[in-house]
Amino acid sequence: DKTRRSLVNQLKAIVGQGPLNEDAVLEIESLLLQADAGVDATDKVIQALQKQLREETLPPEQAIAYLKKILRELLDRPLQGSHSVFFAPEKEMLNIWLITGVNGAGKTTTIGKLAHIAQKSGYRCLIAAADTFRAAAVEQVKVWGQRSDVDVIANPGQNTDPAAVVFDAIAAAQSRNTELLLIDTAGRLQNKKNLMDELNKIRRIIDKKAGTATVESLLVLDATLGQNGLRQAQVFAEAAQLSGVVLTKLDGTAKGGIALAVVEELGLPIRFIGAGEGIEDLRPFSSYEFVEALISG
Amino acid sequence: MFDALADRLENAWKKVRGQDKISESNVKDALREVRRALLEADANLQVVKDFVAEVEQKALGAEVISGVRPDQQFIEIIHNELVSVMGDANVPLAHAESAPTIVLMAGLQGTGKTTATAKLALHLRKEERSVLMVATDVYRPAAIDQLIALGKQVDIPVFDLGKDADPVEIARQGVERARAEGFDTVIIDTAGRLQIDESMMGELKRIKDTIQPHEVLLVVDAMTGQEAANLTRTFHEQIGVTGAILTKMDGDTRGGAALSVRRISGQPIKFIGVGEKVDALQPFYPDRMASRILGMGDVLTLVEKA
Numbered sequence: 001d002k003t004r005r006s007l008v009n010q011l012k013a014i015v016g017q018g019p020l021n022e023d024a025v026l027e028i029e030s031l032l033l034q035a036d037a038g039v040d041a042t043d044k045v046i047q048a049l050q051k052q053l054r055e056e057t058l059p060p061e062q063a064i065a066y067l068k069k070i071l072r073e074l075l076d077r078p079l080q081g082s083h084s085v086f087f088a089p090e091k092e093m094l095n096i097w098l099i100t101g102v103n104g105a106g107k108t109t110t111i112g113k114l115a116h117i118a119q120k121s122g123y124r125c126l127i128a129a130a131d132t133f134r135a136a137a138v139e140q141v142k143v144w145g146q147r148s149d150v151d152v153i154a155n156p157g158q159n160t161d162p163a164a165v166v167f168d169a170i171a172a173a174q175s176r177n178t179e180l181l182l183i184d185t186a187g188r189l190q191n192k193k194n195l196m197d198e199l200n201k202i203r204r205i206i207d208k209k210a211g212t213a214t215v216e217s218l219l220v221l222d223a224t225l226g227q228n229g230l231r232q233a234q235v236f237a238e239a240a241q242l243s244g245v246v247l248t249k250l251d252g253t254a255k256g257g258i259a260l261a262v263v264e265e266l267g268l269p270i271r272f273i274g275a276g277e278g279i280e281d282l283r284p285f286s287s288y289e290f291v292e293a294l295i296s297g
Numbered sequence: 298m299f300d301a302l303a304d305r306l307e308n309a310w311k312k313v314r315g316q317d318k319i320s321e322s323n324v325k326d327a328l329r330e331v332r333r334a335l336l337e338a339d340a341n342l343q344v345v346k347d348f349v350a351e352v353e354q355k356a357l358g359a360e361v362i363s364g365v366r367p368d369q370q371f372i373e374i375i376h377n378e379l380v381s382v383m384g385d386a387n388v389p390l391a392h393a394e395s396a397p398t399i400v401l402m403a404g405l406q407g408t409g410k411t412t413a414t415a416k417l418a419l420h421l422r423k424e425e426r427s428v429l430m431v432a433t434d435v436y437r438p439a440a441i442d443q444l445i446a447l448g449k450q451v452d453i454p455v456f457d458l459g460k461d462a463d464p465v466e467i468a469r470q471g472v473e474r475a476r477a478e479g480f481d482t483v484i485i486d487t488a489g490r491l492q493i494d495e496s497m498m499g500e501l502k503r504i505k506d507t508i509q510p511h512e513v514l515l516v517v518d519a520m521t522g523q524e525a526a527n528l529t530r531t532f533h534e535q536i537g538v539t540g541a542i543l544t545k546m547d548g549d550t551r552g553g554a555a556l557s558v559r560r561i562s563g564q565p566i567k568f569i570g571v572g573e574k575v576d577a578l579q580p581f582y583p584d585r586m587a588s589r590i591l592g593m594g595d596v597l598t599l600v601e602k603a
């Protein structure tokens with residue numbers, strides 16, 4: 001079965017040990033498209049590869065090594081700019097991480113995992129249950145709070161204003177000398193103007209009420225997403241001033257190639273990957289691991 | 298971000314204007330545009346390849362219609378082909394001769410199964426069919442609470458045995474209860490699972506074998522990319538699906554996953570989810586979906602006028 005063969009074997013089947021030809025490049029293009037990298041990002045990567053191939057003829061192994069280098073550089077580019085390489089909350093001050101994304105992406109689960117890591121690493125941590133909309137969303141995040149032994153600030157009423165929960169949670173965080181406040185938000189599709197306005201209001205409250213806090217605004221993207229992921233990143237970046245991305249569900253067979261397009265287009269770094277439903281299933285992002293999985297899987 | 302396919306095709310055709318007939322030489326650029334548009338709409342690459350090959354055959358054999366430009370005729374061919382692939386007409390939910398009709402929901406994590414369970418229950422009640430919902434997701438935190446909360450919203454009962462029970466046993470007893478109490482339909486919500494998770498797929502298979510459902514609905518997020526083909530293939534091979542629900546169609550995704558789901562399973566998409574609220578469920582219409590995937594609203598009427 002062709003899909004199960006490694007890229008290097010597929011390329012060797014086409015060109016042997018010789019330099020890559022047109023068919024071999026098409027094979028690489030297929031691989032990127034099937035990983036959801038999208039037509040535009042794929043075109044860019046293929047162009048970069050072909051530029052190199054015009055300069056020197058490359059046999060399969062070297063061509064793949066070069067391809068991986070192009071992809072890693074693309075993914076690491078945001079860290080050359082304003083985004084720090086090291087990513088962790090600062091001690092002895094309030095850090096606020098706002099977790100956003102479309103419905104069902106994995107926000108609440110990611111919050112549970114982050115709370116667990118933060119607690120283990122000795123941070124004073126707090127969770128704001130600002131999804132006041134979805135059925136049993138508060139109960140869900142409370143279970144995660146119990147699992148990691150982190151308090152959850154919630155409003156007992158139904159359909160209350162999420163911005164009010166955020167306001168209360170910041171006040172609680174300030175009075176408790178919390179170091180990391182994780183804010184869970186309701187899933188929302190980026191084309192819903194009122195919901196994006198609501199998110200923007202939450203963001204403004206954070207900036208206003210916690211002016212001295214370090215704020216990270218993370219978009220959670222599901223690895224099975226197709227090209228709509230790019231649109232999501234564009235609109236959430238506006239409304240929530242995104243500073244990074246979390247890519248979830250990488251324990252499946254989806255490669256999360258849309259992340260390439262998001263990084264390339266918006267210059268946002270990927271900070272964590274989710275690879276399971278368990279509390280330990282969150283890892284810092286590594287461009288090396290991501291690209292290896294993308295190319296070899 | 299997406300140019301409508303119609304504009305693209307017109308551009309592709311401009312290069313060959315003066316040719317008033319679809320031919321092997323002028324169809325090539327157009328087919329390339331179709332391929333690109335379908336990929337940008339997230340249809341699976343392999344599915345697209347097969348589809349484009351079929352369209353090429355159809356286009357080359359097409360009769361010339363006077364007064365219709367070849368690009369317009371070409372679009373109509375593609376659209377018709379897409380509609381026919383997706384099943385021409387809407388297929389309603391199964392209704393068993395002797396109650397209860399048993400419906401099993403399945404799919405990846407977070408696709409919208411629990412929400413769709415409640416939506417479907419409400420939809421059936423509007424057709425005067427009484428429904429019992431069964432909560433077998435013992436894994437996700439507060440999954441049972443979620444279904445119970447939704448049940449309250451729509452005033453439809455939920456059967457559960459807490460989160461320490463075996464999902465297969467919950468499903469079995471749920472169906473038994475529905476039968477004993479004379480419900481018309483029983484819908485089994487299940488935990489999200491990856492198609493490569495052998496033990497979770499085994500559990501789903503056991504649920505299916507135990508309750509013998511009339512309908513196994515694969516719940517797929519309309520925003521899914523290439524993976525839609527893989528997950529459909531495995532769920533269909535291992536469990537056997539009878540239809541699908543495409544959720545989150547209220548977003549601005551093109552929804553090419555629909556093409557993959559339909560092509561790979563051969564089973565109809567029966568409903569679409571168009572919002573978070575419990576009444577946001579609609580029947581699936583192949584022609585609307587075809588237009589959406591192609592990014593064309595009014596092209597058809599244009600062709601009709603010509």
Ligand SMILES: Nc1nc2c(ncn2[C@@H]2O[C@H](COP(=O)(O)OP(=O)(O)OP(=O)(O)O)[C@@H](O)[C@H]2O)c(=O)[nH]1
Nearest residue numbers: 103104105106107108109187249274275276406407
């Ligand atoms: N396999 C896998 N499943 C995950 C991962 N992260 C989350 N999930 C599952 O995805 C589903 C949705 O996760 P949630 O955390 O509830 O997602 P959410 O974004 O908070 O959803 P809403 O609040 O409803 O918008 C749950 O079943 C999770 O267990 C992951 O990394 N891998």
Ligand SMILES: Nc1nc2c(ncn2[C@@H]2O[C@H](COP(=O)(O)OP(=O)(O)OP(=O)(O)O)[C@@H](O)[C@H]2O)c(=O)[nH]1
Nearest residue numbers: 103104406407408409410411412489545570571572
């Ligand atoms: N906008 C929109 N949101 C939807 C739709 N269907 C479901 N959702 C949302 O998607 C998220 C996940 O829905 P669930 O019903 O919990 O999904 P699930 O498949 O049961 O998730 P797991 O049980 O964790 O696998 C929730 O935030 C729902 O409100 C839809 O058609 N449109």
Ligand SMILES: [Mg+2]
Nearest residue numbers: 107108131137
């Ligand atoms: Mg959530």
Ligand SMILES: [Mg+2]
Nearest residue numbers: 410411434440
């Ligand atoms: Mg569920």
